[in-house]
Structures are given as structure tokens and as C-alpha cells.
Amino acid sequence: MPELPEVETIRRTLNQLVVGKQIEQVSVHLPRIIQLPEEIEEFRLLLEGQRFHTVERRGKFLRFLLDDFTLVSHLRMEGRYGLYDKLDPLERHTHVVFHFTDGSELRYKDVRQFGTMHLFPKGRELEEKPLKKLGLEPLDEDFSLEAFKAKVAKRTTKIKPLLLNQEYIVGIGNIYVDESLFLAGIHPEREANTLSAKELAELHQAIVSTLQDAVAAGGSSIKSYVNGQGEIGLFQHQLKTYGRKGEPCSVCGHAIEKTVLGGRGTHFCPNCQPLKRKRVRKA
Structure with missing residues (x-):
């Protein structure tokens, strides 16, 4: 399972790859990855037209901050993100694809299929599960x-x-x-x-x-x-x-x-x- 250093490294990489990109549409090939909202079609529709502003981290969770929403992603055992061209063949175990208006795609792959995604109105994610009860961040200034x-x-x-x-x-x-x-x-x-x-x-x-x-x-x-x-x-x-x-x-x-x-x-x-x-x- 990726731990804090791995998730932090992924966060920094994703900030280089996706910040500023606008979502044209979203494809979900494994519905159980999406934990919130319950309806996959709602998840897809809410994300259409949203733009990535930054990627943050809370513990082992990634927080994708969009125009109006925050996407909370947990990689679990073997989840991974990668940026592809839309013409690149879809690899096995690719479960969620964010199609961008510039022709690139952010793809989420997960061989073990344990990863999760939650979509919250921006600011609500810290008040709800799975982030609500998390403890001290060991690399923050508050970790005295x-x-x-x-x-x-x-x-x-x-x-x-x-x-x-x-x-x-x-x-x-x-x-x-x-x-x-x-x-x-x-x-x-x-x-x-x-x-x-x-x-x-x-x-x-x-x-x-x-x-x-x-x-x-x-x-x-x-x-x-x-x-x-x-x-x-x-x-x-x-x-x-x-x-x-x-x-x-x-x-x-x-x-x-x-x-x-x-x-x-x-x-x-x-x-x-x-x-x-x-x-x-x-x-």
C-alpha cells in the first residue's frame, strides 16, 4: 500500500500533470470505486466542465480540488494514476478515466480494485468520512x-x-x-x-x-x-x-x-x- 511518502510523491507529480486541465467527460468502468455520490451518472455529470486547480494530500488520501468540488481518492493497495493521450490503448484494470478538453486523459488503474473515490462540495470533505477522523499530519508544522x-x-x-x-x-x-x-x-x-x-x-x-x-x-x-x-x-x-x-x-x-x-x-x-x-x- 502506498504510504505517506509515496502518496506525497504522487501528489507532487499530479500537480505537474493535471493542474489547469478541464474535464470534458468521465468514464467509469468499475462502479464500486465510486463511493460518493451513490449514482455513477451523478458523479459523471457533476464533474463535466470542472477544472483541476491543485492536488493536496491528507494522510494517505489525495484531494483533487476542482472549481466546485473536491475529489477524495484513496489508492489502497495498488491504485495508480497516469496521464495518457486519448489515442493510447486502454490498459487492463483501468477503472476510471477523466477525459480532458485538450485530448489528454487522466486514467486510474487498480489491479486489486480496492481504491475509492468520494466527491464532495468543496470544503465539505474535511467534515465527512473518510477524512473527518484522521489524526496529526507528521510533516505539518502542527506536528510538534x-x-x-x-x-x-x-x-x-x-x-x-x-x-x-x-x-x-x-x-x-x-x-x-x-x-x-x-x-x-x-x-x-x-x-x-x-x-x-x-x-x-x-x-x-x-x-x-x-x-x-x-x-x-x-x-x-x-x-x-x-x-x-x-x-x-x-x-x-x-x-x-x-x-x-x-x-x-x-x-x-x-x-x-x-x-x-x-x-x-x-x-x-x-x-x-x-x-x-x-x-x-x-x-
Whole structure:
């Protein structure tokens, strides 16, 4: 699944590709992708004549801001966008096509068919599902250490599942939680309320720096991820733990281990990230 760095990279690419383009018509080949409105014909008619102004991101969701509406898109497992000429053959698994007045087309492909689109009157999208209950944006200025502590410091939940919960912090995802915890030297099974003030500060910084580095590298192409121009990400070459089970830790040489935590494959170095269970007092 594309995580925050991948979705942010796609957002930036789409801003180069579609801003200023006007929709002539929309073709929907897989109706279940469209979650709102319920009628596909209404979705198509509302978008006719609308122009793309910018593409923004909220967590792992893309927000296409049009004249009068906001299109909220979640890529889920393998959704992807690409800009094509109208004469280009329609590839398999192309489910939604935005036909532009200049003869180009924005096509949404999704092999797994799990992606979703919601169309809202502009401004309403943040007040309704699926964006309404999303938590802190880890790359925003509002993601301060104090805001981070307020979200996680008193929770008895294990730290990794907590960081994956989109109602607390959005967009980090499995890859970047593993990498952030390694950078901070924190075992993924530590309960959040056992982390000291120093550890919380280190984890906060690790999350920010890991995501910033991943965005700079264009994200991670672990499976099928490419951006809107078909380019892969490069951050997978910088991964310290994720996907490296049995390989030596780059810091201490100990073998990276893998377990399953909250149903997610979890990679860590048991030497650099010792499991401590004693509750410590916060400063």
C-alpha cells in the first residue's frame, strides 16, 4: 500500500500533470470505486466542465480540488494514476478515466480494485468520512513534540500499532513505522506509556526525518509502486530494517528479526531496540 511518502510523491507529480486541465467527460468502468455520490451518472455529470486547480494530500488520501468540488481518492493497495493521450490503448484494470478538453486523459488503474473515490462540495470533505477522523499530519508544522506526546504518551497500546492508527497520526504506514522505531532505538512492542520523555522526543524526530528522507527519495518501490509518470521510488535502498530479516544490522551487526504485531510484519534489531517493560516516569 502506498504510504505517506509515496502518496506525497504522487501528489507532487499530479500537480505537474493535471493542474489547469478541464474535464470534458468521465468514464467509469468499475462502479464500486465510486463511493460518493451513490449514482455513477451523478458523479459523471457533476464533474463535466470542472477544472483541476491543485492536488493536496491528507494522510494517505489525495484531494483533487476542482472549481466546485473536491475529489477524495484513496489508492489502497495498488491504485495508480497516469496521464495518457486519448489515442493510447486502454490498459487492463483501468477503472476510471477523466477525459480532458485538450485530448489528454487522466486514467486510474487498480489491479486489486480496492481504491475509492468520494466527491464532495468543496470544503465539505474535511467534515465527512473518510477524512473527518484522521489524526496529526507528521510533516505539518502542527506536528510538534507536545502534540505528539498528547496523542501517544499515556496510551497503554504497543507503540507500533498505535503509530499505525490513522486516528492518532496519519500516513506513516508499516514500512516507515519500522524504520522510525529503529532510528529511535525503540522496540515495536513497547507500550507507549513506558516511553520516557527522551525516547518520545527521539521518536518524534525519527518519524519526521524518516518521512522527509523518504519523500526526498520519491518513496519506496517495494512491490508495484510508481508515481504518476511511471517512475519508481528509491528509498528502499536506504531501509535499515524493513524487509531485511536475517541480514546484519547496519549499526551493530546483529541479525534483523521479524515478527507479526497487530497482523503486520514487523522488522527490528533486538540489540539496538531492546524490549523494556518497566514503566518510567515522564519528565
